[in-house]
Amino acid sequence: MENHKESASTGWKVKASQTSNNTFNPIRAIVDGMVITPNSDKEMIALSLGDPTVFGNFPPPDTAVQGLLDAVTSGKYNGYGPSYGHVEARAAVANHVTTDGAVVDKGDVYLSCGCSDALNMAITVLADRGDNILVPCPGFSLYKTLSISQGIDVKLYKCKPEKCWETDLDHMASLIDSRTKAIVVVNPSNPCGSNFSRQHICDIIKVAEEYRIPIIADEIYADIVFKNERFVSCASMSANVPILSCGGIAKKFLVPGWRLGWVVVHDRHGIFGTEIRMGLVKLSQRILGPCTLIQGALPAILSTPKSFHLETIRKLEENADYLFNQINGLPGLNPIKPTAAMYMMVGFDKQHYPEFKDDVAFTERLISEQSVFCLPAKCFEYPNYFRVVLSVPRNKTEEACARLKKFCDMHYHP
Amino acid sequence: MENHKESASTGWKVKASQTSNNTFNPIRAIVDGMVITPNSDKEMIALSLGDPTVFGNFPPPDTAVQGLLDAVTSGKYNGYGPSYGHVEARAAVANHVTTDGAVVDKGDVYLSCGCSDALNMAITVLADRGDNILVPCPGFSLYKTLSISQGIDVKLYKCKPEKCWETDLDHMASLIDSRTKAIVVVNPSNPCGSNFSRQHICDIIKVAEEYRIPIIADEIYADIVFKNERFVSCASMSANVPILSCGGIAKKFLVPGWRLGWVVVHDRHGIFGTEIRMGLVKLSQRILGPCTLIQGALPAILSTPKSFHLETIRKLEENADYLFNQINGLPGLNPIKPTAAMYMMVGFDKQHYPEFKDDVAFTERLISEQSVFCLPAKCFEYPNYFRVVLSVPRNKTEEACARLKKFCDMHYHP
Ligand SMILES: Cc1ncc(COP(=O)(O)O)c(C=O)c1O
Ligand SMILES: Cc1ncc(COP(=O)(O)O)c(C=O)c1O
Numbered sequence: 001m002e003n004h005k006e007s008a009s010t011g012w013k014v015k016a017s018q019t020s021n022n023t024f025n026p027i028r029a030i031v032d033g034m035v036i037t038p039n040s041d042k043e044m045i046a047l048s049l050g051d052p053t054v055f056g057n058f059p060p061p062d063t064a065v066q067g068l069l070d071a072v073t074s075g076k077y078n079g080y081g082p083s084y085g086h087v088e089a090r091a092a093v094a095n096h097v098t099t100d101g102a103v104v105d106k107g108d109v110y111l112s113c114g115c116s117d118a119l120n121m122a123i124t125v126l127a128d129r130g131d132n133i134l135v136p137c138p139g140f141s142l143y144k145t146l147s148i149s150q151g152i153d154v155k156l157y158k159c160k161p162e163k164c165w166e167t168d169l170d171h172m173a174s175l176i177d178s179r180t181k182a183i184v185v186v187n188p189s190n191p192c193g194s195n196f197s198r199q200h201i202c203d204i205i206k207v208a209e210e211y212r213i214p215i216i217a218d219e220i221y222a223d224i225v226f227k228n229e230r231f232v233s234c235a236s237m238s239a240n241v242p243i244l245s246c247g248g249i250a251k252k253f254l255v256p257g258w259r260l261g262w263v264v265v266h267d268r269h270g271i272f273g274t275e276i277r278m279g280l281v282k283l284s285q286r287i288l289g290p291c292t293l294i295q296g297a298l299p300a301i302l303s304t305p306k307s308f309h310l311e312t313i314r315k316l317e318e319n320a321d322y323l324f325n326q327i328n329g330l331p332g333l334n335p336i337k338p339t340a341a342m343y344m345m346v347g348f349d350k351q352h353y354p355e356f357k358d359d360v361a362f363t364e365r366l367i368s369e370q371s372v373f374c375l376p377a378k379c380f381e382y383p384n385y386f387r388v389v390l391s392v393p394r395n396k397t398e399e400a401c402a403r404l405k406k407f408c409d410m411h412y413h414p
Numbered sequence: 415m416e417n418h419k420e421s422a423s424t425g426w427k428v429k430a431s432q433t434s435n436n437t438f439n440p441i442r443a444i445v446d447g448m449v450i451t452p453n454s455d456k457e458m459i460a461l462s463l464g465d466p467t468v469f470g471n472f473p474p475p476d477t478a479v480q481g482l483l484d485a486v487t488s489g490k491y492n493g494y495g496p497s498y499g500h501v502e503a504r505a506a507v508a509n510h511v512t513t514d515g516a517v518v519d520k521g522d523v524y525l526s527c528g529c530s531d532a533l534n535m536a537i538t539v540l541a542d543r544g545d546n547i548l549v550p551c552p553g554f555s556l557y558k559t560l561s562i563s564q565g566i567d568v569k570l571y572k573c574k575p576e577k578c579w580e581t582d583l584d585h586m587a588s589l590i591d592s593r594t595k596a597i598v599v600v601n602p603s604n605p606c607g608s609n610f611s612r613q614h615i616c617d618i619i620k621v622a623e624e625y626r627i628p629i630i631a632d633e634i635y636a637d638i639v640f641k642n643e644r645f646v647s648c649a650s651m652s653a654n655v656p657i658l659s660c661g662g663i664a665k666k667f668l669v670p671g672w673r674l675g676w677v678v679v680h681d682r683h684g685i686f687g688t689e690i691r692m693g694l695v696k697l698s699q700r701i702l703g704p705c706t707l708i709q710g711a712l713p714a715i716l717s718t719p720k721s722f723h724l725e726t727i728r729k730l731e732e733n734a735d736y737l738f739n740q741i742n743g744l745p746g747l748n749p750i751k752p753t754a755a756m757y758m759m760v761g762f763d764k765q766h767y768p769e770f771k772d773d774v775a776f777t778e779r780l781i782s783e784q785s786v787f788c789l790p791a792k793c794f795e796y797p798n799y800f801r802v803v804l805s806v807p808r809n810k811t812e813e814a815c816a817r818l819k820k821f822c823d824m825h826y827h828p
Contacts, residue, residue: 011626012626012656012683012685013626014540014628014656014685014686014687014690015689016539016540016689016690016692016693017538017539017540017541017542017545017595017693018542019538019539019542019564019697020538020539020692020693020694020696020697021689021693021696023693023696023697023699023700024696025696025699028699051493051494052493053492053493053494054493059489059492060489060492065486065487065489068486068707069483069486069487072479072482072483072486073479073483075473075474075479077671078467078473078474078668078669078670078671078672079465079466079467079468079670079671080465080467080670080671081671113527113673113701113702113704114701114702116700116701116702117700117701120700120701124431124433124434125430125431125433125434126428126430126431127431128431128432128433129543131431142700145699145700146700149700150433181431212425212426212427214428242426242428254492255492256492256493256494257491257492257493257494257495257705257706257707258492258705258706258707259527259701259702259703259704259705259706269426271426271428272428273428275429275430275435276428276430278430278434279430279431279434279435279437280434282434282435282437282438282439283433283434283437285437285439285442285559286437286530286531286534286556286559286560286563287527287528287530287531287534287673287701288527288528288530288673289673290527290673290705291671291672291673291704291705291707291708292671292672292673293482293671293672293705293707294705294707
């Protein structure tokens with residue numbers, strides 16, 4: 001037996017698949033590679049976490065909690081549903097996302113396990129190995145993770161910080177080739193905290209139309225826009241370009257752990273045909289859809305009164321103003337004022353911070369000296385910036401700003 | 415604008431990806447292609463649905479419902495967790511699946527969106543495009559759906575109805591080639607309702623060891639075995655073969671809609687190394703894991719008293735005995751007595767039913783004349799059989815048997 005045991009590990013050659021090796025999450029790769037040793041004299045403040053629930057200052061709406069309790073006690077949502085969602089849940093989403101410009105029918109809605117799974121379905125139904133999709137830079141890293149994992153290439157199109165992160169349309173157009181299967185548009189944006197104007201959305205759609213490329217609209221931050229801003233969905237502006245709009249309850253209803261999202265098909269001229277819809281159904285059959293209890297609660301969740309969202313936005317904007325004003329006053333730092341979502345990007349001037357070779361070095365030292373964690377924007381393929389979140393409680397945000405000021409005063413070279 | 419609209423649909427060439435086209439679910443393809451027109455004089459009785467919750471006679475345990483209500487009201491499970499699961503939930507699974515022969519640590523557990531997603535992760539982490547995996551025939555169709563979708567081939571190994579659906583080991587071994595990356599073993603089995611003996615599990619493991627092929631054990635029906643049977647996990651019998659065991663709460667706790675499953679890594683000799691574990695983590699980052707509320711409730715769910723499961727099993731076995739005895743008495747039908755899970759396979763003798771060219775024709779006519787729906791086993795690549803479920807309430811089961819008798823009396827040719 002001893003002998004046997006010894007020989008047991010010989011002759012085996014088990015390797016992880018290329019698919020899994022290529023499932024590369026840059027945030028994890030970069031953050032796990034960082035030296036994160038907070039200053040033990042100071043409590044750590046994480047301005048890095050894209051989860052608004054961690055500090056307890058953004059609880060979910062009562063409607064959502066009560067809706068879920070009702071769904072559980074009803075006993076009606078324990079079994080399998082259709083893999084792309086219960087019809088009542090899909091109808092509720094259709095109603096929720098319908099606008100004057102884009103009326104949505106329940107038949108256009110495909111539920112998923114969070115917006116992540118929605119994006120996976122949307123990318124996977126349009127692109128194959130060897131194809132490519134265009135994604136924003138800076139931009140949420142999941143598009144690339146999901147694509148590369150399947151051998152789909154991504155090409156990064158530039159967004160311009162000096163123009164509130166609007167797309168560089170010429171650059172976008174220049175990237176399109178015969179294997180380009182979709183343009184991903186994220187609006188409002190993580191990590192930028194930007195909200196595109198109606199005109200800019202129209203301009204993007206014009207490019208897509210000229211080159212006949214469908215749009216995947218990541219609208220998980222839909223409606224989370226600050227006062228004087230208006231959220232304009234891609235679908236509401238598109239006369240001709242077919243759109244897969246991906247969304248979910250994670251952000252607006254502050255329940256990212258509940259893992260419910262959707263793909264909505266917008267296709268006025270039947271360009272997607274039945275094939276793409278059938279494709280979405282087939283893809284949903286791989287893992288059989290989101291938790292049915294959350295589906296059961298969805299009509300209640302989506303009926304949350306507007307006042308709840310207005311209060312969320314008020315708190316985010318208040319933090320945004322504070323963070324912007326504070327950081328704008330610090331030497332060599334250039335915050336880009338956010339108008340939406342839950343994030344702000346801050347550029348740092350390398351000339352004036354010669355000690356730090358890049359954003360990773362800058363943010364590492366900020367942790368070790370001040371115990372403040374900002375996410376290096378290398379995670380979004382945008383070095384020399386870092387991202388701060390707007391959802392941290394005010395007192396912690398203030399303390400973080402004070403420490404950041406100390407840090408800058410210490411390291412700034414005029 | 416009219417002109418514009420007309421031209422809008424020209425020049426577009428959007429096609430669904432090969433990946434989505436190849437995501438082929440045989441059950442859907444076959445059932446959707448069937449002529450399902452029940453006899454309007456008789457209420458439809460579906461013996462086809464692999465969902466024990468549809469008739470209300472198998473409610474979930476109170477522990478599960480209460481655990482979930484507690485998780486919801488606690489407010490502690492609204493945010494993102496680690497993509498492969500909260501540590502408390504993983505510890506609860508480790509404790510739940512640990513046996514004398516195979517002690518599991520929480521670090522060996524990776525949570526997933528149902529067992530379907532667990533199987534997807536297990537297959538995807540081991541095999542790439544052009545590789546192949548061995549799957550049982552008859553067998554659950556999802557293995558093939560998930561594999562083909564990614565360009566992974568499947569080879570079907572035979573199970574023998576005359577030997578309680580034991581594996582034809584010679585056939586299994588004969589299929590192995592240099593691209594074989596895993597052997598899928600489903601025990602207890604859907605669609606067979608079989609439970610392998612300790613000896614047979616050992617014999618399968620011997621083949622895997624000889625050829626150095628890891629096992630993916632689909633153990634979603636773990637512990638659902640009839641009296642005098644014992645469930646033996648693959649891992650508990652394997653000294654040397656590394657195993658990914660896939661399971662979940664869907665069947666044992668009667669909550670398939672809740673979508674929580676797991677992959678457990680068994681690897682005494684470190685043959686999988688860290689690579690496979692890292693691969694599972696990476697794959698889980700694509701959709702960020704199962705609903706956190708269900709994770710929060712998992713310790714409570716898994717603490718359900720044994721008596722609950724014994725009662726489930728008692729009801730299933732009672733139905734199994736009844737169905738077996740009734741159908742065994744019908745001419746030209748050959749039920750294989752189940753010993754586990756929720757299904758029974760029934761062969762039909764084509765010689766004696768010359769009207770029907772196959773199991774699809776047989777079951778179609780059974781619907782149109784008797785409004786009884788049995789699933790043609792062509793769905794499991796096993797024509798000339800059909801599958802009945804054991805979870806339908808007794809009075810409906812009795813009525814279905816009476817109608818099946820009429821049908822056989824009508825169509826049997828001696
Ligand atoms: C832009 C963007 N899209 C999609 C997602 C994923 O959302 P979900 O948690 O619903 O999968 C996130 C999450 O942070 C995001 O920032
Ligand atoms: C053998 C087998 N494996 C896996 C599954 C999928 O389980 P889940 O609903 O947890 O995804 C099923 C469902 O019927 C099954 O029969």
